[in-house]
Amino acid sequence: MSEPIIEVKNLTKSFDHWMDQPHSFKNLLMRISKGEWNPFKGRKQFTVLNDVSFDIYPGEFVGIMGRNGAGKSTLLKLISGIYTPTSGTIEARAIIAPLIELGAGFHPDLSGYENIFLNAAILGFGKKATEAIVPSILEFSELGEQIYKPIRNYSSGMLARLGFSVAINLEAPVLLVDEILAVGDAGFQLKCLAKIDEMHKSGRTIVLITHSPEAIERYCSRCIVIENSRKVYDGDAKGGTARYKDLVFTDPL
Amino acid sequence: MPGLMGTIEEIFLKVIYQTFFDYFCLGKKFLVYNMVGRNIKSKYDRSFVGLGWTLLSPMMLAFIYYLVFKKVMHVQIDNYLAFILSGVLPWAFFSQCVMEGMDSIVGNAGLVSKIPLPLQVLTFVNAVTNLITLSASIPILIAVSLFQGVPFGWHTLMVVYFYLVLFLVAYGLALVLSIGLVFFRDLRHVMALIMQMWFFATPVVYSFEMVPEKYRAVIHLNPVADAVSGLHTIFTDGRMPGINAILLSGGWAVFFTLIGMAFMRRRFLGVLEKL
Known part of the structure; x- marks a missing residue:
């Protein structure tokens, strides 16, 4: 097999979980007056991902499943470079486009059309690239004349549609998609998934976080299940969804 | 990346x-352009006087100072x-630039914790937005100084220099x-x-020359004092500062730029994890 496009090795991420955090000067001064000089006292480490390793190869469509709070989104933020690992390494050999939130930076007072430019700029598009994708966004989002109205009057579904239409035009060879499809009606969700699948078929590598076993079984070639901050399953999609259903239905939190 | x-x-x-x-x-550039546009539009789009507010309120303040200090x-x-x-007017710019810029990470937590953006971009965007509104003050200042009989000439161009100085000091300070x-919300x-x-x-309301001789050295330690008094020289004395x-x-501008650069890539401080 070819070289992995993303290599995650022994990745561990802990957050500081403060029992009483000196978030203000008053707090800090009170502690000092009590004779507690160590500002790090009361800090507890809270491990979100523990020794997770996997490789993702070019052209794969990997689904990541896990219960709420298992560490899926943290993993995506680590891969996309928003967080830095506590220990372990992440090596990415291609440009990664994270779709963690649809419509990042949307401003309610601007029109949908203006927000396309704003959102595209935030996602890293240049001027020419944005101008080139505007027609396809107008078509995919199906907003019609509404596109010239301020988006504060849009429904959440319309917002999702607009955000997704911009995001799917990212040219990066790797796409990280985080549960963004939870919004929007069923028809739109199917349309988005179909679009993502189409991008996969055109040679992109996709990492998808979802709670939908159907989507995983239908599109993914591989599934990773995360539970209690560890990777508990890595294999074909069918086995992954079975494992996920096991976790969700037999072992309630 | 520097190669081997x-x-x-x-x-x-x-x-x-x-x-x-x-x-x-x-x-x-495209991002900065769009975000500056968003800021300017969103600030004033739904208000009646629009962009004028940024200048109108300091101008009202200036008028009050004028009455108190000159007439009383x-x-x-x-x-x-x-x-x-x-x-x-420049002070209003400076203080707004610092106070709003300070909020550029915490206030945009939803954005920076979800999109891998360089952290300085938001602070820079804020500083540029404010600089644009400040530049609208130049015609006002020129008009008022002409009205008061202060000569107009090459020295007037120095206003650009001092505005840039204030911009650089405010940007560097706001970045830090x-x-x-993020760590201390208060x-x-x-x-x-x-x-x-x-x-x-x-x-701002008094002149540099009014400061007793022995305290002047202290005033020089104020990063914006020389820029503001330079602007005073341009618009009231009508000569080169x-x-x-x-x-x-200029030295203070360089100093704050270097400080800002030193703090620019401090991701290892765990800023985003703290949000």
């Missing part, structure tokens, strides 16, 4: 160039209207404060107090 090839000097130059490039967001207290400064405007605010209140004191520690004011204020 190349001399030490080449690598050094590359690093300097890259830092400069990142600090002024030169690789993100009889301050001995010529062309006091031009004097007060050329101090209050924006990171500080920095906001502390800074509100500091800005009030700073206003009176800066020759002294070389001291030019060099000292």
